[in-house]
Amino acid sequence: MVKSMGYFVFVVLLTLAPICFSHKPQVGYLFPQFYDHSCPQLQQIVKSIVAQAVARDRRMAASLLRLHFHDCFVKGCDASLLLDSGEGIVSEKESKPNKNSIRGFEVIDEIKAAVEKACPHTVSCADILTIVARDSSVIAGGPSWEVPLGRRDSRGASIQGSNNDIPAPNNTFNTILTKFKRQGLNLVDLVALSGAHTIGNARCVSFRQRLYNQNGNGQPDFTLDPAYASKLRNQCPRSGGDQNLFFLDYVSPFNFDNSYYKNILANNGLLNSDQILLTKNQESMQLVKQYAENMELFFDHFAKSMINMGNITPLTGPKGEIRQNCRRINSY
Template identity: 50%
Template sequence: MSYHNHFFVAMATVFYVLLVLNVSCKAQLSSTFYNASCPNALTTIRNTIRQAVSSERRMAASLIRLHFHDCFVQGCDASILLDETPSIESEKTALPNLGSARGFDVIENAKAEVEKICPGIVSCADILAVAARDASTLVGGPSWTVKLGRRDSTTASKSVAETDLPSPFDTLETLISSFASKGLNTRDLVALSGAHTIGQAQCFLFRDRIYGNGTDIDSGFAATRRRQCPQDGGNGNLAPLDLVTPNSLDNNYYTNLMQRKGLLQSDQVLLSGGSTDSIVSEYSANSRAFSADFAAAMIKMGDIGALTAQNGIIRTVCSAVNQ
């Protein structure tokens, strides 16, 4: 091979390596992603979230849950926000979301405000991630630096939502396996479950637990919860997941578990003689450890299956694919 041929082959190799590195860099999420393209995006989102949480404290829990339910299905791509169409089977109608997933209008309002200042720049997936962080801080929970640069999906999956989202009736082994399939370990599982220190659950999700006469539930706690949840009827009656500090994102959830006062089966199994017992005990005694790990786990969860670079789109409205 001549010198010139060697030279061109070498240059082509260098160009290819640089191209791959460039694509890789572009594909990485970054906290500064909108610094140049939409510098006021995060402030605008926060203003909308603050108004929503001020109007209804419970909305903080709903927004955190919405981000979680998005990331566990197809990754953090805002697929949960898509409405039903002839070609899209909406995740909103999946059993884990139907009648319980909330906050869609809040995210849509935040998107509309951002579109006014930076049309076509900020994804709905990023707005969901930022909203979850802001919701946490607005109810006394930890803050964290949100990595940005996600793009929105053009598809949704009701079937995946019904198989991949954790159930309130799951065993510890099932929960560990479910989280592991998303790249999250047992510590992430226990930390993220701490979001149940805020929010409410419907009666039918905990009826069997409070009427089951099990040894893993405090009798007085069960009796108290029966007042809002009759043995027959009242399926949609709501009860706070944490009776003590229902509107504060704190470590009291773990204290409840230590006292056998977890409302859902999937809560109390975290303290049932398994591998997560020591983590529950640690978080109950150390609020700083919980806050730090909750923030870290939320960042880690936000990386799941993110669409970046040329993948996905930036939706104009969060509930529909651009026409």
């Protein structure tokens, strides 16, 4: 997921020049202390329930992190993803990227109920999603960061936006980069945020073409390690088994670390969108190599990029609402 530059010139420049993150304008009203007085228990409530959820189901850390990503890329970070269908709303949960795939809504419900009990009508579902994403990273062994807060919840959803704006596993590199740029994010954000695939699973249907018909010629993807491909074919047949799950990072699937990038260097990226970070762009390739060698650098960039993503067109001030139930807009 990144954009190209000249080869040898780039290698030199990358070692000399500072990494450039997207510089979105500072969003008004968002700051980490937003609820310090109105809901001082918030951070502890979220942390506790996320920890319990991950203890019950180790996959949940990745699922909760993914909720934030799939929310922010559609209409901004406004909790539109959490809305169920009804009252003129067609839920984003039914979109192609989300249906039979996105999960963790019950955990958000549990957190929202606890927060409403402690601080009624105060904390948005959008902010809960953002804190949950950070806590999921930390619980899995990943980086922490201060989460800017003050978002409000949307009163609508966009299934069309969900179908069109969320990067797909089989998108080209340039398509994925374009989708990031549309959100005010850049190539560094793309490669760093892709590192969330160090935890979690993907379905057979999301990478089957790499095993059997990568370019419409009946041949597997030549950038996929043959031994790894053979193992994958055992549980991901040419037809059937669409929902069979596979670790995105088979080396340390529940630990948030940099082995995702090491796998890519070994041609063991599971999704096409993972492997093309190495094969389709020189700048992206260099970042993959840097993150594979330096986990601290990856953690630093990931944290910065998560803050950038959390700043995608939030509703603030008088816009939107504070939903009492994350699944439904308030009735007045």
